[in-house]
Amino acid sequence: MPSxxxxxxxxxxxxxxxxxxxxxxxxLAFSGKINxxxxxxxxxxxxxxxxxxxxxxxxxxxxxxxxxxxxVAA
Amino acid sequence: MPVNTENMVKVFGRPESLTDARFTYCPGxxxxxxxxxxxxxxxxxxxxxRTVTIAPVxxxxxxxxxxxxxxxxxxxxxxxxxxxxxxxxxxxLIVISYQGDGxxxxxxxxxxxxxxxxxxxxxxxxxxxxxxxxxxxEMAPTTLVGQRTTTTPDGRDPAYFGYPIRFSELIATLxxxxxxxxxALYDTRRIMDAEKAIKKAISYQVEGKGYSLVEVLSTCxxxxxxxxxxxxxxxxxxxxxxxxxGDLVDRGG
Numbered sequence: 001m002p003s004x005x006x007x008x009x010x011x012x013x014x015x016x017x018x019x020x021x022x023x024x025x026x027x028l029a030f031s032g033k034i035n036x037x038x039x040x041x042x043x044x045x046x047x048x049x050x051x052x053x054x055x056x057x058x059x060x061x062x063x064x065x066x067x068x069x070x071x072v073a074a
Numbered sequence: 075m076p077v078n079t080e081n082m083v084k085v086f087g088r089p090e091s092l093t094d095a096r097f098t099y100c101p102g103x104x105x106x107x108x109x110x111x112x113x114x115x116x117x118x119x120x121x122x123x124r125t126v127t128i129a130p131v132x133x134x135x136x137x138x139x140x141x142x143x144x145x146x147x148x149x150x151x152x153x154x155x156x157x158x159x160x161x162x163x164x165x166x167l168i169v170i171s172y173q174g175d176g177x178x179x180x181x182x183x184x185x186x187x188x189x190x191x192x193x194x195x196x197x198x199x200x201x202x203x204x205x206x207x208x209x210x211x212e213m214a215p216t217t218l219v220g221q222r223t224t225t226t227p228d229g230r231d232p233a234y235f236g237y238p239i240r241f242s243e244l245i246a247t248l249x250x251x252x253x254x255x256x257x258a259l260y261d262t263r264r265i266m267d268a269e270k271a272i273k274k275a276i277s278y279q280v281e282g283k284g285y286s287l288v289e290v291l292s293t294c295x296x297x298x299x300x301x302x303x304x305x306x307x308x309x310x311x312x313x314x315x316x317x318x319x320g321d322l323v324d325r326g327g
Contacts, residue, residue, distance in 0.1 A: 004082075004085075005077050005078070005079050005082060006077070007077055014100075014101035014102070015101060016101035016102030016302040017102070017302060017303060018102055018302050018303065018306070021303055021306075022261070022262055039101065044077065047077070052085055054085055054086040055262045057086040058086070058262050058265050058266075059107065059261075059262060059265065060106075060107075061097070061099065061101075061102060061103055061104060061105070061106030061107050062096070062097055062099075062106050063088050063089075063092065063097075063106065063109075063110050065086070066088070067084070068079040068082035068083065068084050068085065069082060069083055069085045070081070070083075071081055071082065071083055
């Protein structure tokens with residue numbers, strides 16, 4: 001399994017939780033912190049489990065997620 | 075906590091044709107997913123410099139803020155007519171009309187049907203969330219039988235309000251449209267299907283093939299009084315029964 005990372009724009013996140021449900025690896029969770037718009041934004045609860053599938057980013061209605069994957073040697 | 079992405083490759087980012095503006099939609103609303111998909115298709119087809127999007131009236135009235143393209147904000151329901159004018163005045167433009175169900179299938183019925191019947195070489199994205207979102211959750215022509223809205227507090231009674239209109243099926247009976255399809259965004263598989271459908275619809279326009287309509291079943295968690303996840307399940311289990319997914323017409327291949 002490749003390892004991945006997601007970058008979540010905390011200020012864009014509206015805390016809808018669709019990414020949490022879309023993640024097959026259960027990486028994401030509500031952070032319990034509130035952003036400037038008043039939303040409980042999402043963060044990586046278990047970063048070590050991320051495989052960089054990008055399902056979260058695909059589902060995010062606010063395009064708040066960027067996804068990175070470990071470089072695999074050719 | 076900063077996330078370290080050193081020595082990693084970006085596999086998913088913001089499409090180039092999206093501006094930095096934040097969407098004005100409610101949490102969990104599918105409009106945002108759809109906006110990203112359209113921007114992605116514009117990027118992939120390399121048409122940003124000659125694309126004009128038409129913003130309707132409704133929640134997506136600010137659609138002209140999201141894309142790094144030209145845009146026109148049309149009067150309620152008239153987006154397909156504005157798109158016709160733009161395309162006929164300048165055939166090199168790629169014209170994408172973005173309309174909700176109240177806009178496209180109610181007040182804009184005449185403009186919508188006749189633009190399709192004339193086979194205008196435009197792409198219409200028809201967002202069907204079965205309700206008037208922006209004005210406070212009133213009944214739309216697409217509201218499901220039994221669905222509670224602020225104007226059908228006891229649920230839509232077909233004896234009094236009629237049945238939900240399947241507009242894509244109506245358009246599909248016409249001879250001119252090259253591509254009519256119904257898509258949804260309630261899970262990643264549907265999102266990927268919708269990405270393909272929208273790219274295909276716009277590429278048919280680029281190739282000069284004619285009118286295409288992509289209906290997209292969307293949620294309105296706020297006015298449906300559901301959480302974003304419940305709203306997704308509602309589309310998957312209930313809405314797709316009344317509005318089946320899939321291609322209705324594809325004469326472009």
